[in-house]
Amino acid sequence: MMTAKCLAENAPTTSVGGVSMAGELPIWVEYVKALGTPSAALLAAAIAGYFAYRQWRTAQNKLKLDLFERRLAVHDAAVSLILKGTQNLTADDVAAFLKAVANARWLFKQPVVDFLKVLQNDALRDLRVQEMAIDEEPDPIKDALEFLTRLEGRATDRMRVLTMLMKDDLTIRH
Template sequence: MEPEQLPIWTEYVRVLGTPVVALLAASIAGFIANRQWKTARNKLKLDLFDKRIAIYKLAITALQNIRTNKVDVKAVEELENSLHAARWLFNIDVALYLHELALRVYKTDRPSIDTNANMTETEFAEALIEREKHEATYQQERSALDAVLSKFLALEH
């Protein structure tokens, strides 16, 4: 008496079942690894962005010196202190630009309008014109800063 023969598809399932399950498990593991890699890459981008935006904010704060009539030496010094990191977070050209910017800000003559002082109308008008020039300089410096740092401050995914 011959043993009962199983259908042929059961032989295929028995032979191919293990590789199919292994392939499915490898696919799931690959998908999870890919998502972890993307998450780590996005975290790195965010960390770099946070550090870069901090230096950008320091530069903006230092630029405010151009518009005001008093020097905030602390803001310029903080920008100067951050320039060592800027070389690694941006590139050497940006670090040199930020250094030159800090020097320009520190050396800028600031207009002073003291409303309590006895100024003639002409002196007052000249002081206002000087203040407008400084405002224009600030706007130019701000635009240049934005142009230089824009490619480093873009969060792209």
């Protein structure tokens, strides 16, 4: 009776260059063993690269959103000032506008900044005129005519210019 030890000793062996080939795995298994670890590392690197790319894109979109929100705050302050008109303007309104547009030069192109300066100068002038008018005797007819003359088309024109100048800056592109 033959035992397992006896069978192993009598198994046919082949020899290549003096090295026994008994028990050797097929060649494709050797390739899988050799390339398995680098392939897994390459797959892990690709997945990590994808996540890094998505984080970069998310950060880029967040930056665009933050910039849009800051620009929109300046736009809203300008619209509020324009719609207030000249007669209802208060020092608080002008102060809120000045605070909102303080950093506009870093948010907008020069034509928008120049227009905001025009709005600022007009608002300050209108505020001074109102303060001087308090000391005078009120003349309702004269005041009404001055008001209509100054406002005739002014708010509409300014809104049109503001919209035209800021339309590219108030667009979110991805």
